[in-house]
Amino acid sequence: MSNIMILLKREFASFFATPVAYVFIGIFLTLSAVFAFFIGSFYERGQADLLPFFNFHPWLYLFLVPAIAMRSWSEERKSGSIELLMTLPISTWQAMVAKHLAAWLVLGLALILTFPLWLTVNYLGSPDNGIIIAAYLGSWFMAGAFLAIGICMSALTKKQVIAFILAVVVCFLFVVSGSNIVLDAFKSWAPTLVIDTVASFSFLSHFEAMAKGVIALNDLGYFLLVTLSWLFAGLVIIDQKKAD
Amino acid sequence: MISVKNLKKSFSGVVAVDDLSFDIRPGEVVGFLGPNGAGKSTTMKMLTGFLEPSSGEISVFDLNLTDSPLAIKQKIGYLPEGAPAYGDMTPLQFLSFIAQVRGYKGREKNERIQQVIRQIELQEVLDKPIDNLSKGFKRRVGLAQALLHDPQILILDEPTDGLDPNQKHQVRELIKNLAKDKIVIISTHILEEVTAVCNRVMIIAKGQLQFDGTPNELNRQSKYFGAITLHFSYRADISGLAELDGVAEMQVDEESGAVTLFPEVDSQILHLVTAHVQRCKLPVDTLVVEQGRLDEVFRNITQREAK
Numbered sequence: 001m002s003n004i005m006i007l008l009k010r011e012f013a014s015f016f017a018t019p020v021a022y023v024f025i026g027i028f029l030t031l032s033a034v035f036a037f038f039i040g041s042f043y044e045r046g047q048a049d050l051l052p053f054f055n056f057h058p059w060l061y062l063f064l065v066p067a068i069a070m071r072s073w074s075e076e077r078k079s080g081s082i083e084l085l086m087t088l089p090i091s092t093w094q095a096m097v098a099k100h101l102a103a104w105l106v107l108g109l110a111l112i113l114t115f116p117l118w119l120t121v122n123y124l125g126s127p128d129n130g131i132i133i134a135a136y137l138g139s140w141f142m143a144g145a146f147l148a149i150g151i152c153m154s155a156l157t158k159k160q161v162i163a164f165i166l167a168v169v170v171c172f173l174f175v176v177s178g179s180n181i182v183l184d185a186f187k188s189w190a191p192t193l194v195i196d197t198v199a200s201f202s203f204l205s206h207f208e209a210m211a212k213g214v215i216a217l218n219d220l221g222y223f224l225l226v227t228l229s230w231l232f233a234g235l236v237i238i239d240q241k242k243a244d
Numbered sequence: 245m246i247s248v249k250n251l252k253k254s255f256s257g258v259v260a261v262d263d264l265s266f267d268i269r270p271g272e273v274v275g276f277l278g279p280n281g282a283g284k285s286t287t288m289k290m291l292t293g294f295l296e297p298s299s300g301e302i303s304v305f306d307l308n309l310t311d312s313p314l315a316i317k318q319k320i321g322y323l324p325e326g327a328p329a330y331g332d333m334t335p336l337q338f339l340s341f342i343a344q345v346r347g348y349k350g351r352e353k354n355e356r357i358q359q360v361i362r363q364i365e366l367q368e369v370l371d372k373p374i375d376n377l378s379k380g381f382k383r384r385v386g387l388a389q390a391l392l393h394d395p396q397i398l399i400l401d402e403p404t405d406g407l408d409p410n411q412k413h414q415v416r417e418l419i420k421n422l423a424k425d426k427i428v429i430i431s432t433h434i435l436e437e438v439t440a441v442c443n444r445v446m447i448i449a450k451g452q453l454q455f456d457g458t459p460n461e462l463n464r465q466s467k468y469f470g471a472i473t474l475h476f477s478y479r480a481d482i483s484g485l486a487e488l489d490g491v492a493e494m495q496v497d498e499e500s501g502a503v504t505l506f507p508e509v510d511s512q513i514l515h516l517v518t519a520h521v522q523r524c525k526l527p528v529d530t531l532v533v534e535q536g537r538l539d540e541v542f543r544n545i546t547q548r549e550a551k
Binding site for chain 1: 255289292293294295314315317318320322324325326328329330331332333337341342344345346347373389
């Protein structure tokens with residue numbers, strides 16, 4: 001446990017030693033506000049909730065989270081520091097968990113820093129703050145799942161750009177698998193069971209419920225499971241390919 | 245003690261290390277010599293547990309590397325090739341991170357860090373990001389990291405690569421002054437380094453062990469070991485030199501006029517040569533007893549057909 005804490009601290013600090021974290025947080029705050037106010041018609045709806053803000057999160061994460069995840073293993077491989085890390089008395093899974101938690105904390109920090117929006121909506125009306133907290137929690141868990149995909153892709157290659165593109169593609173599949181475009185393609189021929197399975201993989205359908213304030217254990221559990229599965233896949237990849 | 249049995253490693257069909265077996269005991273400073281791509285680094289990566297062998301066994305102080313990797317990693321200090329580090333950290337932050345991972349806390353941690361900083365002389369760069377340091381300092385940060393926990397086993401992959409002659413000397417002194425009960429393994433392709441710091445040499449070529457012995461034994465393999473080179477101030481009659489007992493062969497360098505006398509195996513010819521020089525009043529201005537030419541031995545060993 002203490003090993004994870006030490007590694008976590010190092011990873012977290014390195015986000016702030018380089019401008020990565022600042023750029024990420026800045027862009028996240030700007031874009032989420034732009035989406036909420038201009039595209040999500042935050043005012044025009046006349047409702048005291050943050051739904052227009054949360055609805056765009058999957059799409060924001062689609063590009064921003066792979067950007068923050070791409071360096072996690074790629075850079076270690078490229079600089080050779082992976083050799084140093086793996087010959088220290090720590091386990092690979094500890095390094096993996098620490099990398100994920102560190103980036104997840106940065107994402108959490110970005111989410112927390114959107115609090116002015118929450119203040120605004122409380123000033124303008126009286127929203128159900130329970131719903132908002134549930135939505136924040138759901139958004140953070142979803143970000144964690146995106147992050148795990150990005151970290152796994154980063155474990156695949158030395159090149160950050162390739163890691164980024166792969167992560168965006170895989171994340172995109174997970175986001176759209178619940179949308180009508182994809183499901184329509186299946187509807188004409190596939191049995192309901194297949195359609196339901198494809199739909200159940202979707203980040204969107206699991207997140208939508210939580211954005212409306214319904215914290216179902218199976219939605220949180222879903223994101224947690226996705227996170228753990230991708231981190232485990234990353235672990236297998238690192239063990240197989242650490243030398244090249 | 246490190247014990248390696250039938251170690252093999254291949255990367256997608258290409259054999260990098262082919263059936264290596266050796267034991268290394270405390271007190272030995274072993275130099276891995278070999279051409280580039282001979283399998284030195286791969287062997288080191290397997291010893292440190294970074295790579296898993298394709299087959300074969302490694303045990304360290306009677307612990308098996310596959311069964312208890314963490315316990316073994318605690319005992320090893322490792323400088324990987326190119327001395328990688330986290331470039332956005334300063335040496336102080338980096339060493340503090342390594343110390344924590346190595347399990348040091350509080351005052352003990354600070355003492356360890358201060359000691360290694362003094363030992364490696366890193367004082368002037370402590371607060372600069374490692375990315376901005378010169379190649380020499382980067383290498384020294386890597387060394388400091390490997391020495392921090394005063395490991396029983398020190399594995400250094402090309403520790404003096406990229407250092408200037410003063411820094412090389414300093415690193416070699418450092419290695420020599422380590423406690424005498426440690427195991428030190430260094431890899432290098434600088435031949436003098438081996439005679440300067442090691443008490444055992446292993447030459448690896450094409451993934452196989454081609455030579456295992458002391459630096460002195462390596463020197464003895466040279467045709468030039470014990471040979472005597474004479475230089476004359478003016479032309480003189482040198483015919484008698486070749487006829488001396490124990491002289492196997494005489495070579496004359498046309499350009500400089502220097503004469504090299506090669507001894508027969510296991511014979512000393514110095515006293516015979518000096519006696520002859522005095523008797524015939526030869527105008528010798530320099531006389532050199534050769535210690536063996538390592539580059540020649542190295543070429544012979546590494547370029548002969550693999551076993």
